[in-house]
Amino acid sequence: MVERIQLAHGSGGKLTADLIREVFYPSLGGVEKFANDSAVINLPACRIALTIDSFVINPIFFPGGNIGKLAFCGTVNDLAAAGAIPIALSASFILEEGLDISKLRLIVKSMGEISQKTGITVVAGDTKVVDKGSVDKLFITTAGIGIIPGGINYHPQNIQPGDHIIVSGTIGDHGYCLTALRAGIEIKSSIKSDCQPLHELVALLKPLGCAVHAARDATRGGVGMVLNEWSRQSGRGIVVYEKDLPIKDQVKGGCAMLGLEPIYLANEGKMVFAVDQRRSADALSLIKTHKMGRNAAVIGEVVDTKAQVVMETEWGTKRLLTAPHGEILPRVC
Amino acid sequence: MVERIQLAHGSGGKLTADLIREVFYPSLGGVEKFANDSAVINLPACRIALTIDSFVINPIFFPGGNIGKLAFCGTVNDLAAAGAIPIALSASFILEEGLDISKLRLIVKSMGEISQKTGITVVAGDTKVVDKGSVDKLFITTAGIGIIPGGINYHPQNIQPGDHIIVSGTIGDHGYCLTALRAGIEIKSSIKSDCQPLHELVALLKPLGCAVHAARDATRGGVGMVLNEWSRQSGRGIVVYEKDLPIKDQVKGGCAMLGLEPIYLANEGKMVFAVDQRRSADALSLIKTHKMGRNAAVIGEVVDTKAQVVMETEWGTKRLLTAPHGEILPRVC
Numbered sequence: 001m002v003e004r005i006q007l008a009h010g011s012g013g014k015l016t017a018d019l020i021r022e023v024f025y026p027s028l029g030g031v032e033k034f035a036n037d038s039a040v041i042n043l044p045a046c047r048i049a050l051t052i053d054s055f056v057i058n059p060i061f062f063p064g065g066n067i068g069k070l071a072f073c074g075t076v077n078d079l080a081a082a083g084a085i086p087i088a089l090s091a092s093f094i095l096e097e098g099l100d101i102s103k104l105r106l107i108v109k110s111m112g113e114i115s116q117k118t119g120i121t122v123v124a125g126d127t128k129v130v131d132k133g134s135v136d137k138l139f140i141t142t143a144g145i146g147i148i149p150g151g152i153n154y155h156p157q158n159i160q161p162g163d164h165i166i167v168s169g170t171i172g173d174h175g176y177c178l179t180a181l182r183a184g185i186e187i188k189s190s191i192k193s194d195c196q197p198l199h200e201l202v203a204l205l206k207p208l209g210c211a212v213h214a215a216r217d218a219t220r221g222g223v224g225m226v227l228n229e230w231s232r233q234s235g236r237g238i239v240v241y242e243k244d245l246p247i248k249d250q251v252k253g254g255c256a257m258l259g260l261e262p263i264y265l266a267n268e269g270k271m272v273f274a275v276d277q278r279r280s281a282d283a284l285s286l287i288k289t290h291k292m293g294r295n296a297a298v299i300g301e302v303v304d305t306k307a308q309v310v311m312e313t314e315w316g317t318k319r320l321l322t323a324p325h326g327e328i329l330p331r332v333c
Numbered sequence: 334m335v336e337r338i339q340l341a342h343g344s345g346g347k348l349t350a351d352l353i354r355e356v357f358y359p360s361l362g363g364v365e366k367f368a369n370d371s372a373v374i375n376l377p378a379c380r381i382a383l384t385i386d387s388f389v390i391n392p393i394f395f396p397g398g399n400i401g402k403l404a405f406c407g408t409v410n411d412l413a414a415a416g417a418i419p420i421a422l423s424a425s426f427i428l429e430e431g432l433d434i435s436k437l438r439l440i441v442k443s444m445g446e447i448s449q450k451t452g453i454t455v456v457a458g459d460t461k462v463v464d465k466g467s468v469d470k471l472f473i474t475t476a477g478i479g480i481i482p483g484g485i486n487y488h489p490q491n492i493q494p495g496d497h498i499i500v501s502g503t504i505g506d507h508g509y510c511l512t513a514l515r516a517g518i519e520i521k522s523s524i525k526s527d528c529q530p531l532h533e534l535v536a537l538l539k540p541l542g543c544a545v546h547a548a549r550d551a552t553r554g555g556v557g558m559v560l561n562e563w564s565r566q567s568g569r570g571i572v573v574y575e576k577d578l579p580i581k582d583q584v585k586g587g588c589a590m591l592g593l594e595p596i597y598l599a600n601e602g603k604m605v606f607a608v609d610q611r612r613s614a615d616a617l618s619l620i621k622t623h624k625m626g627r628n629a630a631v632i633g634e635v636v637d638t639k640a641q642v643v644m645e646t647e648w649g650t651k652r653l654l655t656a657p658h659g660e661i662l663p664r665v666c
Contacts, residue, residue, distance in 0.1 A: 008658070012657075014656045037414055038411050042380050052474070056463050128387045141425045141427075148373060221345035324345075324346035325341070325347045333461075
């Protein structure tokens with residue numbers, strides 16, 4: 001018999017306690033260890049990064065991951081983008097009445113696995129259940145804190161003309177995977193979501209200190225959106241070389257067919273960096289030593305023009321790469 | 334014309350930026366100040382508390398508050414229950430396509446007002462939009478961090494036989510208010526939600542140090558649930574004196590009519606403490622000096638029996654106060 005989530009699982013009563021003990025604790029031991037409304041953590045004097053993100057992806061399972069792994073990695077990557085070493089996560093689950101508990105178990109289990117693999121613990125949690133139809137299956141919100149090492153200060157306002165723009169690997173995989181899945185095309189597509197935690201890759205750049213000016217994981221809106229935000233926040237122009245964009249052939253072909261641009265597609269395991277050009281080659285070498293950074297590339301540079309992002313196409317023409325106005329693909333993260 | 338949330342407001346593109354700038358920044362300036370995926374905060378060497386909670390209350394506006402004020406206070410109170418001084422919050426919004434933006438504006442505004450009043454800033458945020466029907470109007474998840482002063486260690490495992498149980502004010506107001514609202518009874522009821530931030534009230538107990546053994550805000554499942562969890566976590570028995578429970582007459586009468594027990598009804602601005610009996614009178618005096626603690630009372634004590642919660646009724650009989658098995662009232666927080 002399928003075990004299903006009941007409203008009573010969200011009561012705060014015995015059934016809530018059972019659900020937490022049977023589904024959450026086995027995978028997320030940190031929550032059990034603290035077992036209070038707040039977790040308590042000892043910290044040295046430091047700068048910390050604090051982040052939060054909700055995950056509403058549809059479908060909740062996809063090639064390369066699920067909503068739980070995505071929530072974990074997404075928050076780790078936000079911390080990594082601040083140059084922070086992730087210390088602890090907290091996770092809050094909103095569950096629909098009737099949800100198949102075996103699915104929830106799988107999702108929580110994959111969070112537990114990645115927690116074990118990364119050594120980053122989920123130390124606080126919350127569970128709410130809402131009546132059928134009030135939420136689509138389940139949403140997860142994760143918050144995280146991390147410690148920023150001395151000498152690190154990643155912020156778009158540090159971006160300077162001459163900086164090189166580096167991306168840590170192929171772009172558009174996550175967005176393309178979701179599009180293909182929804183369109184029902186290429187069932188045999190080998191493109192999986194790139195959902196992965198980038199904190200170790202980013203930590204490799206610590207020796208470069210402040211020569212790394214900014215970092216951002218290119219999720220919703222893709223690399224195109226990150227560059228538009230950086231341009232606006234720094235007041236600088238950015239030029240992107242289309243020929244240098246690392247894109248898998250299958251993604252390129254599929255996007256051409258669907259009329260999508262990979263540079264605007266969501267990634268869930270790719271970091272964009274703005275690096276002082278004098279240290280750009282070093283940064284690229286360091287990133288490439290990591291298995292998640294093997295396809296890293298310099299894709300553009302910051303220029304002393306007004307704040308705009310321009311793409312030099314493969315045919316030598318130039319075009320404005322504007323911020324996408326609205327929705328490209330809803331609920332990809 | 335009613336402005337409504339569109340899917341495109343969640344794209345990460347221009348419309349998302351507009352929504353954030355026009356609706357969130359005016360009230361939640363801290364988010365603007367950081368304007369990155371993670372906020373960066375300087376901390377001394379310390380113990381910090383980290384917490385997270387999702388809010389799915391229905392309806393989103395109710396007498397005494399709304400989902401935004403509730404989310405803010407709920408997270409502040411979780412930090413306060415750890416004895417922590419709240420440092421910063423982060424907030425993530427999941428919005429339904431079609432949501433009236435003026436309602437969102439009111440909700441964010443009330444978060445801004447309480448942020449100003451308390452001096453606690455929302456420093457990081459996220460917004461997701463899902464298609465109509467995939468979420469009921471809006472859900473908010475808030476996470477918070479706070480610094481725990483030296484000498485403070487509130488944890489159920491510290492609870493000892495002889496400890497007095499103190500509640501900071503009248504119980505059941507929030508749960509009763511929601512029940513009455515939904516049942517459509519007592520439209521003229523003067524009972525409002527007690528939604529309020531308790532961090533200053535809790536901070537008054539700092540001079541008592543470790544004589545305060547545990548604190549918990551009595552939300553879902555009410556005071557009855559807190560005491561059951563404490564009993565289980567500490568392995569001790571707890572006796573509650575029904576005659577000493579501070580309950581408003583209207584709540585008492587209404588509950589009798591509806592067959593509800595105030596001790597299991599949710600509160601959103603009441604803290605339960607377990608205090609060394611030698612300092613219990615001091616604790617009560619300190620709590621009563623705060624305007625949110627005027628109706629505080631000692632309601633029971635910890636006893637050296639097996640782990641169970643027993644209520645001595647007003648008629649002198651005794652009965653087990655078990656953890657509620659399932660749902661008393663869905664979506665009260």
